[in-house]
Amino acid sequence: MSDQPILSVRDLKVAFGTKKVSNEVLHGISFDVYPGETVAIVGESGSGKSTTMHAVINLLPGTGKITDGSVQWEGRELVGIGRRDMETIRGREIGLVPQDPMSNLNPVWSIGFQVEEAIRANGLASGRKEVRERAVEVLQQAGLTDVEKRMKQYPHQFSGGMKQRALIGIGLAASPQLLIADEPTSALDVTVQRVVLDHLEKLTSELGTAVVFITHDLGLAAERAEKLIVMYKGNIVESGPSKEILQHPRHPYTKRLVAAAPSLASRRIGADATLPAAPTSAFDVAAIAEENAKSKVTIGEPLIEVDNLGKIYPIRKGNFGSEDFHAVSGATFTVNRGETLALVGESGSGKSTIAKMVLQLEKPSSGTIRIGGEDTAKMSSKSLFELRRTLQPVFQDPYGSLDPLYNIGNTIMEPLKIHNVGDQASRRARMYELLDQVSLPRDLATRYPNELSGGQRQRVAVARGLALKPDILVLDEAVSALDVLVQAQxxxxLAELQRELGLTYLFITHDLAVVRLIADRVCVMQQGKIVEQASTDEVFENPQEEYTKNLLAAIPGAGIELGVN
Incomplete structure (x- = not known):
């Protein structure tokens, strides 16, 4: 490794707003990145992680601007550099994998076109044939299969994980000297995550590419980065070798982060476990685990019974033909009242398809779903409407599931309005009660989704799901996009609400460390089939299937002991 940093940031300050009303969000950040080095920046939502790296490449949103400090790239000052000069550096010398794959791909262009566009813009190939060949190569490197076919598809035809891989491909297309990866794997399941991260690691060593990970996953930081930078409220509070910091954190905030990180050592947050009163206090997984060991969860009668469930989608082929795609086949499981059942598996394993069928958003091709003993296929539209009061979703993507034109108050009151519950005053009172329940300040009621952080949006989605006091919540990747402290909160x-309200959860996730915290029982899915089904402890301590063993082995940082002493 060279003794000269390729990126040197000194006393960087960034503010948002006008000259009259300016809000400083970074208060003098300094760090170095050396050639071939992997650095992870960790911290909660709003701590300034993404803002720091976006300032480096002059991509600050809205009214954001650098007010002081220096950013040196290979000895060249980037603060105040002209737009054209910056554009030659961005993409070619410094690559970026943005955080949200949903909003960073253009929905009206095919994936292939967007990758080719990036290759042309960075001057990596000239002729049409050469550009196409490079695009195929880029997507294969990013871990996509059947690339020729995939290039003709549009973003909405890709799963979240596939979109994320396409963005990683675009970011790496120019073989940059530095890659900024902003939450590059938060939308990916653990096995795909491992493939992508292994690939990034291989490139780093082959090309000498330095990588800056912006992540909330401490396991990933410990396993993949040599150096760790911990940020809190626009300041760097601790930095140094990753494993050392995670095993012996010194700053109180780092200790809180480490204590909140779900890991394989975690145990179920029991429906009877005593939890820290305020969400601002340190959320110590180990302490909860000990409490839970003393208590047992009370489970009632079967509430959701899924029997031999199947879903087939016809996929169009050329010449007006179509072929059947089996998204789910022969799925059978039961969720009892007051229990949490987790469906886990890779992207495309059929988890969300089952959730949609349970929520009556998709009709099953075969099999039955009984909710409260009633067969949903035989229900009248009136009964189905009634059923929706007891069965509510919390979706994966709080960006997409909240209407940008509705303020938070109206978003939460919407289900009450649709089901004609109460008058305006009682709805408003219920809305404030729900904001309190999910630990959000009441003044957020007049704000809009784009003014909230990812964690706040996800809590709004939970509050909306609880508005009608349902018996069952179907949570589709409800915490996958959150940093560890917000995720822990x-x-x-969810555990507290389950305890108070006797809720039943069907929890869909690809994050097995979270499953350990929240679930009583686990169904492991692979290619549309349930391959293993047992209590959480059994699945984690004695997995039967090779596939389950691979999923567990792929969890980042699984073998690294985190310590808070």
């Missing part, structure tokens, strides 16, 4: 909240 939302999981804490």
């Amino acid at each position: 939302v999981l804490d909240l």
Whole structure:
């Protein structure tokens, strides 16, 4: 490794707003990145992680601007550099994998076109044939299969994980010297995550590419980065070798982060476990685990019974033909009242398809779903409407599931309005009660989704799901996009609500460390089939299937002991 940093940031300050009303969000950040080095920046939502790296490449949103400090790239000052000069560096010398694959791909262009566009813009190939060949190569490197076919598809035809891989491909297309990866794997399941991260690691060593990970996953930081930078409220509070910091954190905030990280050592946050009162206090997974060991969860009668469930989608082929795609086949499981059942598996394993069928958003091709003993296929539209009061979803993507034109108050009150519950005053009172329940300040009621952080949006989605006081919540990747502290708070909240209200959860996730915290029982899915089904402890301590063993082995940082002493 060279003794000269390729990126040197000194006393960087960034503010948002006008000259009259300016809000400083970074208060003098300094760090170095050396050639071939992997650095992870960790911290909660709003701590300034993404803002720091976006300032480096002059991509600050809205009214954001650098007010002081220096950013040196290979000895060249980037603060105040002209737009054209910056554009030659961005993409070619410094690559970016943005955070949200949903909003960073253009929905009206095919994936192939967007990758080719990036290759042309960075001057990596000239002729049409050469550009196409490079695009195929880029997507294969990013871990996509059947690339020729995939290039003709549009973003909405890709799963979240596939979209994320396409963005990683675009970011790496120019073989940059530095790659900024902003939450590059938060939308990916653990096995795909491992493939992508292994690939990134291989490139780093082959090309000498330095990588800056912006992540909330401490396991990933410990396993993949040599150096760790911990940020809190726009300041760097601790930095140094990753494993050393995670095993012997010194700053109180780092200790809180480490204590909140779900890991394989975690145990179920029991429906009877005593949890820290305020979400601002340190959320210590180990302490909860000990409490839970003393208590037992009370489970009632079967509430959701799924029997031999199947879903087939016809996929169009050329010449007006179509072929059947089996998204789910022969799925059978039961969720009892007051229990949490987790469906886990890779992207495309059929988890969300089952959730949609349970929520009556998709009709099953075969098999039956009984809710409260009633066969949903035989229900009248009136009964189905009634059923929706007891069965509510919390979707994966709080960006997409909240209407940008509705303020938070109206978003939460919407289900009450649709089901004609109460008058305006009682709805408003219920809305404030729900904001309190999910630990959000009441003044957020007049704000809009784009003014909230990812964690706050996800809590709004939970509050909306609880508005009608349902018996069952179907949570589709409800915490996958959250940093560990917010994730811990939302999981804490869900466990507390389950205890208070006797809720039943069908929890869909690819994050097995979270499953350990929240679930009583686990169904492991692979290619549309349930391949293993047992209590959480059994699945984690004695997995039967090779596939389950691979899923567990792929969890980032699984073998690294985190310590808070």
